[in-house]
Amino acid sequence: MATPQKEIEVDPVFLEKPDEETYDSCAGYDTSTASLTSSINEFVYQHGRRYHTYYGDDKNYLPVDETEQDRLDLHHEVFLGLLDQDLHKAPIDENPQKILDVGTGTGIWAVDIAEKYPSAEVIGTDLTPIQPAWVPPNCKFEIDDAEQEWTYASNSFDLIHMRNLIQGIRDWDKVLKDAYRCTKPGGWIELQEISGHLRCDDGTMKEDNPIKVFLDNLAKAMEKSGRPPAANGAQMKKDLEKAGFVDVQVHIARQPLGPWPKEPTLKQIGAMMLLSSETMFSAYGMVPFTRILGMTEDEASHVCEAAKRGVKNKNYHTYSHYYVVYGRKPE
Numbered sequence: 001m002a003t004p005q006k007e008i009e010v011d012p013v014f015l016e017k018p019d020e021e022t023y024d025s026c027a028g029y030d031t032s033t034a035s036l037t038s039s040i041n042e043f044v045y046q047h048g049r050r051y052h053t054y055y056g057d058d059k060n061y062l063p064v065d066e067t068e069q070d071r072l073d074l075h076h077e078v079f080l081g082l083l084d085q086d087l088h089k090a091p092i093d094e095n096p097q098k099i100l101d102v103g104t105g106t107g108i109w110a111v112d113i114a115e116k117y118p119s120a121e122v123i124g125t126d127l128t129p130i131q132p133a134w135v136p137p138n139c140k141f142e143i144d145d146a147e148q149e150w151t152y153a154s155n156s157f158d159l160i161h162m163r164n165l166i167q168g169i170r171d172w173d174k175v176l177k178d179a180y181r182c183t184k185p186g187g188w189i190e191l192q193e194i195s196g197h198l199r200c201d202d203g204t205m206k207e208d209n210p211i212k213v214f215l216d217n218l219a220k221a222m223e224k225s226g227r228p229p230a231a232n233g234a235q236m237k238k239d240l241e242k243a244g245f246v247d248v249q250v251h252i253a254r255q256p257l258g259p260w261p262k263e264p265t266l267k268q269i270g271a272m273m274l275l276s277s278e279t280m281f282s283a284y285g286m287v288p289f290t291r292i293l294g295m296t297e298d299e300a301s302h303v304c305e306a307a308k309r310g311v312k313n314k315n316y317h318t319y320s321h322y323y324v325v326y327g328r329k330p331e
Contacts, residue, residue: 007201008254010317011262022312047286047297052128060168061287064128069106071279074272076108079163079192081269082253082322087113088161089251090188090326095119096158100182102146102175103165107131107139113161114139120158147171150178157183163192166231167222176243183329189245190326194255196230197320204317211257211318214281214307221288233323245327253322257311277311 044051049063062068083089087109096117101110104124114122114136124131125144135141146162147169160179169175179189196219198205198212205212219229228235233250240248256270257277281304289300310316 008256008266008317008319009262010202010260011267014260014314014317021314022309047282047290047301049283049286051287060127061291062283064130067279068283069130071276071283072105073108074276075164076106078255078269078272078276079322081265081272082255083251083324087116088159088190088326089249089324090159090190090328092159092188097121098157098184099123100152100157100160101125102160102162102179103168104131104141105164107135107141109161109163110139110141111135146175146178150182152182154181155184158187160187160189161192162190164194165191166193167196167218167227167229169228170226172228172239173242176239180243180245180329183245185329185331187329188326189240189329190324191236191240192322192324193231193236195232195321195323198318199254199320200316200318202317204315209316209318210303210306210310211316214285214303214310217293217303218285218288221292225288225292231321231323233321233325236323236325237327240325240327244329246330248325248327251324251326253324254319255322256317256319258314258316258318260314260317274311277308281305281307 049068050065052060052064080087097120099113099117099120099122101107101113101122101124104110104126107124107126107130110122110124111132114120118136118138120138122136122139124139124141125146126141127143127145129141129143131141146165160183162179176189183189196215198209198215215230223229233252237248237250254266255273256266257273259267259271259274261267261270282301285304285307286297286300289295289303290297295303
């Protein structure tokens with residue numbers, strides 16, 4: 001399995017105790033993103049956010065309001081930066097005919113892949129209809145639950161793509177079994193997931209680091225609800241092989257939290273994550289902490305706000321692994 005070759009070098013500015021402890025803003029860093037229009041059919045307000053309930057309120061713990069859509073589109077730019085502007089790592093044919101994006105979210109990856117491969121029919125599925133109305137002619141969106149029986153024809157997709165779904169699926173064996181059936185012989189599946197395990201190379205992360213405390217609580221909530229506590233590249237590889245895929249490869253990138261790296265691309269990515277953290281922790285944490293762990297709203301909010309302050313702390317040089325695992329269906 002591929003592993004990062006060396007530590008992320010910290011910008012010398014952040015090695016000595018800074019005059020100011022936290023980042024005031026993302027000024028000076030490229031953090032551009034786009035807002036997309038949305039349409040919500042059934043939703044409920046909780047913790048000041050809007051949640052979708054069409055398939056049940058325990059399917060997706062993330063909000064679906066415009067604030068979350070903006071964050072998802074910003075994170076898409078982070079993923080592109082981590083993968084050197086590649087939309088995928090799987091070595092698919094130059095002229096694929098059919099591509100499926102499971103859990104498409106705002107649809108931004110599906111739109112981009114449709115523009116990259118005009119020969120392909122691209123289908124994006126999600127629980128919530130928050131995708132744009134104006135898309136390339138070869139792209140369409142469908143409302144679907146990946147854990148229900150797949151209705152697509154067997155051996156039909158050149159590429160099946162799933163990104164950041166690890167904690168939204170309870171029965172991964174079933175989902176990957178359906179994905180295997182629907183992949184063409186010689187076609188590919190690709191899973192992309194952010195690890196919930198916080199890392200640090202220079203000792204600036206302690207056990208009481210508020211970001212680590214947040215992630216530990218989130219993992220506890222996911223495990224209690226019957227979902228994977230965190231993404232793991234080795235486990236993802238085993239899951240694909242168990243489903244029948246071969247030539248499974250694991251690519252690992254590193255997502256810094258804050259613009260502390262010296263390397264320009266990672267610094268830019270860290271700046272975007274600093275901006276994302278304004279709403280990221282409350283989006284991921286509020287419902288699981290209150291509904292599953294039994295915290296009060298104030299207690300859950302305290303954990304989320306502390307994690308947000310942790311990303312702003314210039315003395316913390318932390319990051320997460322980003323796993324891209326892909327495999328081929330045998331001919």
